Amino acid sequence: MSDKILNVAVVGLGIGRSHIVEGYLPNTDKFRIAAICDLSQDRLDGIGAEFGIEQRLTDFDALLRMDDIDIIDVCTPPMVHYPQIMAALRAGKHVICEKPLVGSLAQARRGCRGRKDRQRQVDADFSVSLWRWHRAGSKNYQ
Ligand SMILES: NC(=O)c1ccc[n+]([C@@H]2O[C@H](COP(=O)([O-])OP(=O)(O)OC[C@H]3O[C@@H](n4cnc5c(N)ncnc54)[C@H](O)[C@@H]3O)[C@@H](O)[C@H]2O)c1
Numbered sequence: 108m109s110d111k112i113l114n115v116a117v118v119g120l121g122i123g124r125s126h127i128v129e130g131y132l133p134n135t136d137k138f139r140i141a142a143i144c145d146l147s148q149d150r151l152d153g154i155g156a157e158f159g160i161e162q163r164l165t166d167f168d169a170l171l172r173m174d175d176i177d178i179i180d181v182c183t184p185p186m187v188h189y190p191q192i193m194a195a196l197r198a199g200k201h202v203i204c205e206k207p208l209v210g211s212l213a214q215a216r217r218g219c220r221g222r223k224d225r226q227r228q229v230d231a232d233f234s235v236s237l238w239r240w241h242r243a244g245s246k247n248y249q
Pocket of ligand 1: 118119120121122123144145146147150165167182183184185187205206207
C-alpha cells in the first residue's frame with residue numbers, strides 16, 4: 108500500500124465542516140486538508156482559522172487549477188453537484204460528493220463515463236463510502 112497522503116479540498120463549508128472533523132482530521136495518516144472553498148468569505152475565514160487551513164478560495168475554478176489537490180470533496184447544495192463533479196473530473200481530480208450525488212440517471216451515467224475516461228474515482232458520501240475510502244487507503248486513489 109502506498110504511503111502517499113492524499114491532498115483534499117473541501118468545497119462547501121456547512122456539512123463540509125463535519126467532513127473535516129469526522130473524516131479527515133482523524134485520518135491524517137491518509138488525508139491532508141490542502142484547501143477549502145466556499146462562496147462565503149466568513150465561513151472560509153472561520154473554518155480556516157479553526158483548523159489552520161491556509162488555502163481559502165471563493166473560486167472553484169481556481170481550486171481546480173491547484174496541481175497538488177488529489178480529491179475534491181463536494182459539499183455544496185445539490186444543484187451544484189453535477190457541474191462540480193464533472194469539472195473536477197476534467198481537472199483530473201478524484202471526487203467524493205454529498206448526497207444526493209446528482210439529479211438524474213442521465214447525469215449519473217455521464218459522471219460514470221467521465222470517471223472511467225479519466226481513470227478517477229467518484230463516490231457518494233454515505234458513511235459506508237468514507238469507511239471504504241479509509242479502508243482502501245491510498246492504494247486506489249493516486
Ligand atoms: N447538513 C446535513 O445534515 C446534510 C445531510 C445530508 C446531506 N447533506 C447534503 O450536503 C450538501 C450541503 O448541505 P449543507 O447542509 O452543508 O448546506 P449549507 O447551505 O449549510 O452549506 C452549503 C455551502 O456551500 C457553499 N456554496 C454554494 N455554492 C457554492 C459554489 N458554487 N462554490 C463553493 N461553495 C458553494 C455555500 O456558500 C454554503 O456555505 C447538500 O447537498 C445536502 O443535501 C447535508
